[in-house]
Amino acid sequence: MTITTNKVNVEEQAIRAKKAGKTLSLLTTEEKNEALLTLADILDQEYETILKANEEDLKNGREKGYEAAFIDRLTLTKERIEDFAQGLREVAELDDPTGITNSDWTLDNGLNVKQVTVPLGVIGMIYEARPNVTVDATGLALKSGNAIVLKGGSSAIISNQAIVDVIHQGLEQTKIPKDAVQFIASTDREATQQLFTMKEHIDVLIPRGGGSLIQAVVNNATVPVLETGVGNCHLYIDAEADVQKALAILVNAKLDRPAVCNAIETTIIHQHWLDKNKDALIDTLQKNNIHVHGDSTITEIIPSAVPAEETDWANEYLCSDIAIKTVANVSEAVQHIETYGTKHSEAIVTENKETAEKFMKLVDAAALYHNASTRFTDGSALGFGAEIGISTQKLHARGPMGLKALTTIKYIMHGDGQIR
Amino acid sequence: MTITTNKVNVEEQAIRAKKAGKTLSLLTTEEKNEALLTLADILDQEYETILKANEEDLKNGREKGYEAAFIDRLTLTKERIEDFAQGLREVAELDDPTGITNSDWTLDNGLNVKQVTVPLGVIGMIYEARPNVTVDATGLALKSGNAIVLKGGSSAIISNQAIVDVIHQGLEQTKIPKDAVQFIASTDREATQQLFTMKEHIDVLIPRGGGSLIQAVVNNATVPVLETGVGNCHLYIDAEADVQKALAILVNAKLDRPAVCNAIETTIIHQHWLDKNKDALIDTLQKNNIHVHGDSTITEIIPSAVPAEETDWANEYLCSDIAIKTVANVSEAVQHIETYGTKHSEAIVTENKETAEKFMKLVDAAALYHNASTRFTDGSALGFGAEIGISTQKLHARGPMGLKALTTIKYIMHGDGQIR
Structure with missing residues (x-):
């Protein structure tokens, strides 16, 4: 032909x-x-x-x-x-x-x-x-x-x-x-x-x-x-996040299909949660071969992590790499998402309903998740039937x-x- | 100040x-x-x-x-x-x-x-x-x-x-x-x-x-x-239009508030209706001081009418002037609206429901009227409360x-x- x-x-x-x-x-x-x-x-x-x-x-x-x-x-x-x-x-x-x-x-x-x-x-x-x-x-x-x-x-x-x-x-x-x-x-x-x-x-x-x-x-x-689909999606693990839920969601949202737009690219972690759960976190990341680009707190505790640069926060990896940032409170997490997010899908893991509510209200995105993986932003997963794309516009x-x-x-x- | x-x-x-x-x-x-x-x-x-x-x-x-x-x-x-x-x-x-x-x-x-x-x-x-x-x-x-x-x-x-x-x-x-x-x-x-x-x-x-x-x-x-509001709106008077309704709607849609976007700028008239009702039409136009720009059929029967040019079909007058075009059927009317309309408000006057239905289906506009004035395209008239504008986009x-x-x-x- x-x-x-x-x-x-x-x-x-x-x-x-x-x-x-x-x-x-x-x-x-x-x-x-x-x-x-x-x-x-x-x-x-x-x-x-x-x-x-x-x-x-x-x-x-x-x-x-x-x-x-x-x-x-x-x-x-x-x-x-x-x-x-x-x-x-x-x-x-x-x-x-x-x-x-x-x-x-x-x-x-x-x-x-x-x-x-x-x-x-x-x-x-x-x-x-x-x-x-x-x-x-x-x-x-x-x-x-x-x-x-x-x-x-x-x-x-x-x-x-x-x-x-x-x-x-x-x-x-x-x-x-x-x-x-x-x-x-x-x-x-x-x-x-x-x-x-x-x-x-x-x-x-x-x-x-x-x-x-x-x-x-x-x-x-x-x-x-x-406008469809660029997803620089975040998972925020709050101080009051359940460790099992947080790690399962992290792995699923990152690795289930890393090349799609509803996969996460950055995890934002509350300092208190990190202090308590760093061993479990490091263990999970290693077992799943997730390559970390982190801020200075993260590179200090994870020897294999490389320092994250501006492009790490701003771009999609679309592979098993992840950027990790530590914050002192939910407002810092919201601020980071505001700066780098693409208004696609954003998740919070926390047992505190008020914190979750605040996150849902303040983060400007098409889909907001409390204690669930961002991977559900998908026409068939949500029961809409076939989809022509995922709109990131308003x-x-x-x-x-x-x-x-x-x-x-x-x-x-x-x-x-x-x-x- | x-x-x-x-x-x-x-x-x-x-x-x-x-x-x-x-x-x-x-x-x-x-x-x-x-x-x-x-x-x-x-x-x-x-x-x-x-x-x-x-x-x-x-x-x-x-x-x-x-x-x-x-x-x-x-x-x-x-x-x-x-x-x-x-x-x-x-x-x-x-x-x-x-x-x-x-x-x-x-x-x-x-x-x-x-x-x-x-x-x-x-x-x-x-x-x-x-x-x-x-x-x-x-x-x-x-x-x-x-x-x-x-x-x-x-x-x-x-x-x-x-x-x-x-x-x-x-x-x-x-x-x-x-x-x-x-x-x-x-x-x-x-x-x-x-x-x-x-x-x-x-x-x-x-x-x-x-x-x-x-x-x-x-x-x-x-x-x-x-996108809001340019309204190059049309009234189509069909062969089977009631003469009273047609003339009342023409006068209202043109003169009630000529400067607003839901006023009509062109009337398209079926040749058969014109043949039967030209005296009533001329009388109405004269009594209401409506200045006509017409195609050759119209300038022949209305001595005061001036020949319509391309700009007459394409632009809003926003005053008591009107353009009048004659057609042989509803398809020609639809075609004219397709060419010159701004997808705002379009009206048909006819007693034939099938013709009205065809017009409603084929004309691509925000608001379509059968036997009513285009002046109703307005948030308060339709009962929506205050409006921020009239969208002409889809x-x-x-x-x-x-x-x-x-x-x-x-x-x-x-x-x-x-x-x-």
Whole structure:
């Protein structure tokens, strides 16, 4: 398969998506669900075509010397494609987020007012290596009645194009117009930048990927952005923290899946707790091969710890390293989180309910945990069904974003000649 | 009074607002309400100080040769200040939008999850001449637990400073820190631009004013924006429209308050309706001194009409002028609105429910009216209480924005050691 990396007409694709979105928005829930099931079936059938395309991306990636973890994320298998298909079937099972009447009232003059949920219109998805986003985002967009413009990373472009070709083939058997799914088949940065300002045709941009991708979109887009996912998350172990709970949560939040955004990067420890429990802490860190970057108190008691620098507090490790800071009280912990946190997930371990309450009130983040692991900030763990990302912004959607985040509202008024 | 128009330290003011916002967010509803009532009382008491300051702005404005309508919007009177105070008392009566538990569930592992509403943090308000925004926006921000940074237009700077001085004097008698209300006492454009990118300290920018102000904020801000209010609204009179309803709605939506954003600017008329009702239409337009800019069909039948140009379809008149276009069907009307509308308020007059339904589904706007005037798109008319603006965007808030638009959510999890 060859990919045209010549200039693509991004604007024309966005206009087509918008037009197709109108048709899509008029379909029934059943029609949309049938389409999702059709897409699931065809992905299962056509897995070999997708694997063949993926092989080309992998070959290019190896030639370019990409690291193993990157190649791993890029690699598709029959099982992974079956998972994609299964994901679409699960989205078909979810409630339709559109057409819901949130409120319905009648003014004294007889004018009836309804607030109803409707699709946003066109979603622009800008993402990096993982080809699963191509299927997941398409499924959530179509279910919520939205057209989607996909701009994936260049390293997965052949796989993504093959997936979208299969999706288009499937859509031809459904009531959803093919044009509702647009793939920007270009490795050109300019193509991405064109999406940033296409306010007339695109209703929202959702970046999924590393911090620099997300910042590029946030800083340059005039199209509204749903900001997702950088998680510089903290665990604060209070003076009155139960030692078993604290250590179990530390290990789980750090190591269960270190590369995801809801893993912790820094542990903040109250000096009194440290004084009492330092042996247990050191033992736990060593047994679990957690590499520590600490402040001076920590480097003094943990010989293997290296001194933490500014970047240790500010950045995600996304591996088994951890930064540890000691504090004299909860206010210092809150202050540290205020300075370095990314408003994602923050946890406190304490048996003192008032301290926990204070932490919950003062820390500004999407998800706050008292005596539990930050790893629960996840659509499926919280029971939301599939998620399009985890919002770290405050407007529109915060925390795990399900189908509802892809809708807006309309006020629909019915009268018989009311004037003001 | 003299205003320092030297460099003000906008960042320092924003940092202070953020810090004060934390304290404010911990106050009870009663404490916030008491503060609002105190502010109302002191505005009533200190009206002379404010009027004296306003006199200076008016003098400057006259010297600069501002037009009468502008001077009128700038002018304060004892009664208008009493209205400001009354507005604050009404906001005190409204329900507190924060601290509401939207949902509360417990996972199988015993982890309790609550989604609760919390203040956004710091609101940046960028607005033009009307000094009432200084009081209205402050009242809504404080009630919803938010600090506010106010940047008003330079023509009202002395009045706004005087109002804020009075508010600060009042806040000293309350539990709300003075710093929760910051006024940028500068006529410097740079001061406004600094607000655009102050993501660390400001959670949302709300521009209120003309289209060019709003576009400057939307296009240049990296802080999330709540876009308000340009309304290029349309009335579509269908083939099956009742003539009485159509003409009454036309006159009301155009003339009740032509300068506001929910007034109509263009009427789109089905050719068949026009053929039958042109005498009644012409009579109504003439009696009401509505000046018509029309397409060729209209200029042929209305001798006083001038030919409409592209700008007539695209812009708000905000006066008693109207553009009239004829169409062959509802799809053409929808298409015209798609091209020129600003997604604010759009109306159809028809006795055919299916046509109305089609219009409601296909037109993308915050508020859609069937057989009623667009003038109802207004927080108080719809029974929402005070409004901070009318959102023409799709994310976070759409249509009239009340206190709820100034809140976000937090997920609060309580556990006893849950890990994943």
